[in-house]
Amino acid sequence: MAESYRDQVVIEIRQIADLTDRRIVAGYRIVVSPGGTIDLDWLSDQLKAAFIVTDVETGERRQESYWFTDLRTETHWGAAGAQAQFLIETAATLGVGAGGAVIGSEILNVVTKLKAKGYEVRHGELEALTDDEIGDYGLRAIETTFNVPISTLTLRSAGAREDGEYTVRATGRDGTVYTITFVVRGGVTRVCAHHKELP
Known part of the structure; x- marks a missing residue:
């Protein structure tokens, strides 16, 4: 567990139609303001774990498909700053807004864990660009x-x-x-x- 200073961490999750049709169907954004240090490796593991689901009929665990991009930047030019972004695309149903899908509830569990660590967290559905x-x-x-x-x-x-x-x-x-x-x-x-x- 290596914590590092970050001004902000942005997590964007986009549900696409399927793996060949990358049209965006739904999206969700989580913005974390750590107010100090955060363990980005722990957060990365938590996000990836949200895509391991249990089949309700068979009880078997399976990995949903996704693309995961981890961007970490630091600026030391005049005023210093450090950000991190996790960008995820998946064909799995998110259902975060309605809370009905398994992955959606797992993503909300990550939000709860971040808040329990004392971080300021804002989250909600992604809005289209104007x-x-x-x-x-x-x-x-x-x-x-x-x-x-x-x-x-x-x-x-x-x-x-x-x-x-x-x-x-x-x-x-x-x-x-x-x-x-x-x-x-x-x-x-x-x-x-x-x-x-x-x-």
């Missing part, structure tokens, strides 16, 4: 992908697709049209596709 947020993320992704200053871009369209991806179109001062498709996981933008159309 149109303004989609535009902001998309313009920054265009700036980074195409190396064009954001101040030279005019937003033309921004929207969400059924598969959980976002698409943004923008025009540069020279008339070039930029289109980018991306996802946002834990505040990080991952570009899925991009296109540049010259005037």
Whole structure:
């Protein structure tokens, strides 16, 4: 048990349609403010254990499928800071809001354990990005992908697709049209596709 200082720990769990169709069906976020140190390895183990379920008919324990990403960052540039993110995608039914699914209740058990350790914990269903947020993320992704200053871009369209991806179109001062498709996981933008159309 190695505890380390963290300003904040963000846990995002997304339920996808299935392992081949990664369209997001439901999501849940837990934000932990440790106010000091936290054992991230313990937390990682607790989250992974939530995906070991017991079949009610047979009594057999089985592992539900999931993708688990663990990101730990420290900044020592001027003001120091340390964050951690756990990003989980699964095709298993979460049911956190309703509390009906086994995994949902196990995730809520993790929340209870965190609170029992004295941590400040906020949690709830993930909300979709607003149109303004989609535009902001998309313009920054265009700036980074195409190396064009954001101040030279005019937003033309921004929207969400059924598969959980976002698409943004923008025009540069020279008339070039930029289109980018991306996802946002834990505040990080991952570009899925991009296109540049010259005037």
